[in-house]
Amino acid sequence: MCETCGCGDSDLVPVEVHEAILSENERGARHNREHFNEARVLAVNLMGSPGSGKTAVLEATARALAGKRRLSAMSGDLATDNDANRLEAAGIPSRSITTGSACHLDAKLVHEGLHDLPWRETDLLFIENVGNLVCPAVYDLGQAVNVVALSVTEGEDKPLKYPVMFRTADLVLLTKVDLLPHLPQIDVAAIEDGLARTMPDPAVIHVSAITGEGIDRWVGWLEEKRVVARSEVAARV
Numbered sequence: 090m091c092e093t094c095g096c097g098d099s100d101l102v103p104v105e106v107h108e109a110i111l112s113e114n115e116r117g118a119r120h121n122r123e124h125f126n127e128a129r130v131l132a133v134n135l136m137g138s139p140g141s142g143k144t145a146v147l148e149a150t151a152r153a154l155a156g157k158r159r160l161s162a163m164s165g166d167l168a169t170d171n172d173a174n175r176l177e178a179a180g181i182p183s184r185s186i187t188t189g190s191a192c193h194l195d196a197k198l199v200h201e202g203l204h205d206l207p208w209r210e211t212d213l214l215f216i217e218n219v220g221n222l223v224c225p226a227v228y229d230l231g232q233a234v235n236v237v238a239l240s241v242t243e244g245e246d247k248p249l250k251y252p253v254m255f256r257t258a259d260l261v262l263l264t265k266v267d268l269l270p271h272l273p274q275i276d277v278a279a280i281e282d283g284l285a286r287t288m289p290d291p292a293v294i295h296v297s298a299i300t301g302e303g304i305d306r307w308v309g310w311l312e313e314k315r316v317v318a319r320s321e322v323a324a325r326v
Contacts, residue, residue, distance in 0.1 A: 111227070114196045114229065116196075117197050118229035123231075131213050133233070133311070135237075136221075138243060139221075141238040141240045142264035143217050143220070145264075146307070148298060150215075151179040151181050154213075154308060161213070163184045163185070163202045163206060165216075169185075176217075184202050192221045194230060216230055225254070226257045236260045239262070241263060241266055248280070255287040258288055261293045262296050263277070
């Protein structure tokens with residue numbers, strides 16, 4: 090009998106685990122990171138719930154950076170290429186990664202996606218992860234930064250309910266702020282308090298893909314991270 094969980098399975102055999110479960114993904118992430126560093130491309134892992142506004146933010150980013158920076162993207166989804174098509178229409182060379190039933194992207198899926206995308210010719214690669222506030226936070230993809238889109242419509246408690254996601258975030262984009270005049274019950278201060286409790290170094294930008302509010306700050310943040318990443322790579326060469 091299994092004495093640990095009490096399941097009663099008499100066929101359980103103890104196994105020594107010599108390698109971490111995620112070790113294969115970690116190797117793949119290191120390989121991806123080497124690619125990104127070599128090409129001087131800033132890879133951004135964009136995470137968030139379904140409907141949090143990830144694709145809309147990227148569309149607004151494309152408008153703000155048109156003619157200034159070269160962008161590329163891969164978009165993870167369970168069954169459709171809708172988001173990748175939207176990004177293509179916005180002028181961002183994109184590839185869809187359909188995962189079937191997997192609730193997140195992993196380093197291998199990202200690496201395979203790179204083969205069909207002219208990402209080396211760009212400055213910024215956005216990896217739009219599968220809509221989920223749990224699993225994506227655990228998987229390193231080789232990205233330089235983690236960004237979480239959190240919509241004001243999701244409620245004040247999300248940072249405290251899903252702390253792992255926000256602990257790994259370098260930045261939170263509080264999206265759909267144009268809706269706040271119509272949502273008097275939403276307490277933005279409570280959302281920011283939850284983020285302050287969960288993020289090691291709280292950083293939040295209020296954005297609206299509709300009005301453009303905060304997009305300049307977001308673009309400025311990306312530029313800062315791009316410059317820092319390129320400097321760090323140059324120092325290692």
